[in-house]
Amino acid sequence: MKIFGLEITRQKAIAPVQSQSIWRPVIRESYPGAWQQNVEVRQEVVLAYHAVFACMTLIAGDISKLRVKLVAKDSSGIWSETSSPAYTPVLRKPNSYQTRIQFWESWVLSKLTAGNTYALKERDNRSVVVKLHVLDPSRVTPLVSDTGDVYYELQPDNLAAKSERVVVPASEVIHDRFNCLFHPLVGLSPIFASGLAATQGIRIQENSAIFFGNSSMPGGLLIAPGAISDETAQRLKTHWESNYSGKNAGKVAVLGDNLKFESMTTKAVDAQLLEQLKWTAEVVCSTFHVPSYKVGIGDMPTYNNIQALNVEYYTRCLQPLLEAAELCLDEGLGMGEQIGTEFDIDGLLRMDTTAQMDALDKAKGLLTLNERRAKVDQKPKPYGDTIYMQEQDHSAEAIAARDKALIEQSENPQAAEPPSEPTEMQERAFVAETLLAMKKAMEAA
Incomplete structure (x- = not known):
């Protein structure tokens, strides 16, 4: 099969x-x-x-x-x-x-x-x-x-x-x-x-x-004041259904002999x-x-x-x-x-555009530039495979080393020598070395 x-x-x-x-x-x-x-x-x-x-x-x-x-x-x-x-x-x-x-x-x-x-x-x-x-x-x-x-x-x-x-x-x-x-x-x-x-x-x-x-007309009862025969009741019923129901509902009915019509079906509103x-x-x-x-x-x-x-x-x-x-x-x-x-x-x-842009901006320390660009269907950039952080951010290792040095200094204050203030030349050399290292990293990427 x-x-x-x-x-x-x-x-x-x-x-x-x-x-x-x-x-x-x-x-x-x-x-x-x-x-x-x-x-x-x-x-x-x-x-x-x-x-x-x-x-x-x-x-x-x-x-x-x-x-x-x-x-x-x-x-x-x-x-x-x-x-x-x-x-x-x-x-x-x-x-x-x-x-x-x-x-x-x-x-x-x-x-x-x-x-x-x-x-x-x-x-x-x-x-x-x-x-x-x-x-x-x-x-x-x-x-x-x-x-x-x-x-x-x-x-x-x-x-x-x-x-x-x-x-x-x-x-x-x-x-x-x-x-x-x-x-x-x-x-x-x-x-x-x-x-x-x-x-x-x-x-x-x-x-x-x-x-x-x-035509929004409910069903009901035709009530006669006195007794009527089955033949008369059937004739009145057939006449009423053919002339005043369905597409003919809502037409004016003329009733004689004290006949009355009372609605029996519950209305939609009720x-x-x-x-x-x-x-x-x-x-x-x-x-x-x-x-x-x-x-x-x-x-x-x-x-x-x-x-x-x-x-x-x-x-x-x-x-x-x-x-x-x-x-x-x-x-x-x-x-x-x-x-x-x-x-x-x-x-x-x-997300909506504003929330999406805000979320991507907050993800700079988690996603690279190209990864964030891919989220909005944008092509990658040659320099976009690096995670960028702000200058004041430091690594966890550097903070741990600083705390360790502070603890050692507090335990033995006489052995610790106060660090000397860097000169202007030392600061410029440090900035130049940092910029050179960043350039080499970008070229390697």
Whole structure:
């Protein structure tokens, strides 16, 4: 069988013949008793709710735009970006039919929708992973053998010509899972907690559409002063619905025989539909850990600090997803302890121009000029690979030597001779020697 052009043979299914599935059909109730009351939360309906759709696409879009870096640890324990023919190509182009951004969107959306992301590995003759394919989570089943080994049963996708299943070992699948509340191999989507609120929001919108489709005229009762026959009641009902409801709502009705019309449906204002709709959207945002203002719900914070807002969004929502994906890539691609992957979050946590310039100015003693210029996409300068300090700054060794001399002088004041004042010639010679040393250092750099 072929999945995304990758040939998978039946020989791989021999080992886990005695495997037993841990993924059983389980009734997931949105609240206790929902199943008995025939309350159904359908995933395709929940995904159509604007808050769910906005949270998922926001998270997937923000993560997919981040570049995945290959980093290596040097002898000093510092991680810096590097490249490798075994890992760099698959990070830049995961497969032949998706860009890097499309691949990571599929990865994150699968995790948020189903709680699980399954990425099938494709290897070359060197057994190096050259392609990654995000599978439909509804067509993948985790299996555990009697010996405790993990396998995955793969069903063909809806574009496959043949319908046969295969079972592959866990070494051939990267499994990124979310909220493992019931089993360590079974992830759970945030929709599990927000499905009822999203369904309620959908129903509020449907009721509003019906209400406004009736020209904002609620339903009601036609009341007769006395007894009427069923035939007369049906005739009045049909006449009223055809002439004074739907597109005809709001027309003038002339009632005789003391007939009265009384509104029965609760008006939108009385039901506080806007407040209820906002509440359901806020519940959805809380389950995805997304600040509600990020998806247009509620007011923006009053303080004007873009970096602080982005840091809050990153730490509460994105950081667990990013670090989990990094670890899955490191283990799935077979990286060792000295090499790994990192998402470049500089673009996500970008500061405003004034704050960025101020931060770079304060980093003069930490970063070289060229390193600071690289932060703002400027080309390096020939003289920019040196860290500059102010003249009054001294090294820790010089301060320690000065303190040691002061202590020795205090312990033996008679042995210490007061230093003589330098002459003008000595000062000029010292300045000349210093300038010459600085010139030689710059030329060597």
